[in-house]
Amino acid sequence: xxxxxxxxxxxxxxxxxxxxxxxxxxxxxxxxxxxxxxxxxxxxxxxxxxxxxxxxxxxxxxxxxxxxxxxxxxxxxxxxxxxxxxxxxxxxxxxxxxxxxxxxxxxxxxxxxxxxxxxxxxxxxxxxxxxxxxxxxxxxxxxxxxxxxxxxxxxxxxxxxxx
Amino acid sequence: xxxxxxxxxxxxxxxxxxxxxxxxxxxxxxxxxxxxxxxxxxxxxxxxxxxxxxxxxxxxxxxxxxxxxxxxxxxxxxxxxxxxxxxxxxxxxxxxxxxxxxxxxxxxxxxxxxxxxxx
Numbered sequence: 001x002x003x004x005x006x007x008x009x010x011x012x013x014x015x016x017x018x019x020x021x022x023x024x025x026x027x028x029x030x031x032x033x034x035x036x037x038x039x040x041x042x043x044x045x046x047x048x049x050x051x052x053x054x055x056x057x058x059x060x061x062x063x064x065x066x067x068x069x070x071x072x073x074x075x076x077x078x079x080x081x082x083x084x085x086x087x088x089x090x091x092x093x094x095x096x097x098x099x100x101x102x103x104x105x106x107x108x109x110x111x112x113x114x115x116x117x118x119x120x121x122x123x124x125x126x127x128x129x130x131x132x133x134x135x136x137x138x139x140x141x142x143x144x145x146x147x148x149x150x151x152x153x154x155x156x157x158x159x160x161x162x163x
Numbered sequence: 164x165x166x167x168x169x170x171x172x173x174x175x176x177x178x179x180x181x182x183x184x185x186x187x188x189x190x191x192x193x194x195x196x197x198x199x200x201x202x203x204x205x206x207x208x209x210x211x212x213x214x215x216x217x218x219x220x221x222x223x224x225x226x227x228x229x230x231x232x233x234x235x236x237x238x239x240x241x242x243x244x245x246x247x248x249x250x251x252x253x254x255x256x257x258x259x260x261x262x263x264x265x266x267x268x269x270x271x272x273x274x275x276x277x278x279x280x281x282x
Binding site: 017020021023071072075076078079082083085086089091092093095110111112113114115117118120121122123125130132134136 | 179182183185186189190191192194195197198199201205206227228229231232235238239241242243245246249250252253259260261262263264266267
């Protein structure tokens with residue numbers, strides 16, 4: 001099982017991506033998608049040796065909704081900041097101490113931070129304990145760190161690193 | 164009705180994409196400029212893609228879901244490029260309005276293995 005189907009989630013995902021790329025639901029393209037979804041994980045096994053453990057799909061769903069909502073709101077905020085001009089922004093770097101330990105978790109968190117407008121994850125310390133985040137308009141660095149940890153890091157930990 | 168919806172979506176998309184590009188010109192330093200084009204465009208590109216999806220699903224036979232993929236690839240690649248740009252700027256000590264944390268400088272320029280940089 002482990003050998004022939006190393007990534008049970010990746011296979012249907014790749015198949016779905018193939019169907020979307022082909023933009024058709026014909027049996028042929030679904031079959032080809034499944035074939036690719038089966039072969040690609042086997043050939044790229046050395047790149048990600050461990051399957052991603054996804055627990056608590058409901059938390060994952062809620063996390064995605066929260067991120068989507070934050071992207072919308074922050075997008076409006078950044079647009080407003082740009083229109084008001086550079087005199088009103090308070091750019092700052094903040095250091096977020098990480099509780100996440102897995103590579104997948106940290107990269108997901110960094111990507112999420114960069115996706116939500118107004119913050120870019122800029123730098124990760126070599127020991128992977130501190131993520132430096134650049135914020136466009138930071139009123140209160142402590143509050144920003146607290147928000148990132150509560151809204152993003154906690155759910156990612158629950159889904160991908162819960163024991 | 165459909166026409167109006169599409170028009171509104173395309174206009175919203177165009178406005179946000181424009182504001183994103185405007186940020187590139189109006190913001191004062193490298194890091195703040197980074198925020199405009201990588202971010203304000205998520206709503207912009209998003210609503211353009213929704214418009215495209217509605218248009219091609221109603222105009223032609225069958226549903227069009229290419230756009231979902233475009234969104235997916237955009238959401239994967241945009242943060243990575245923003246991160247790399249910003250990391251490179253930190254390493255080069257690009258002029259900045261905000262003070263980069265001393266930790267970054269200490270680690271980047273002291274060599275990877277020196278123990279005091281890994282506090």
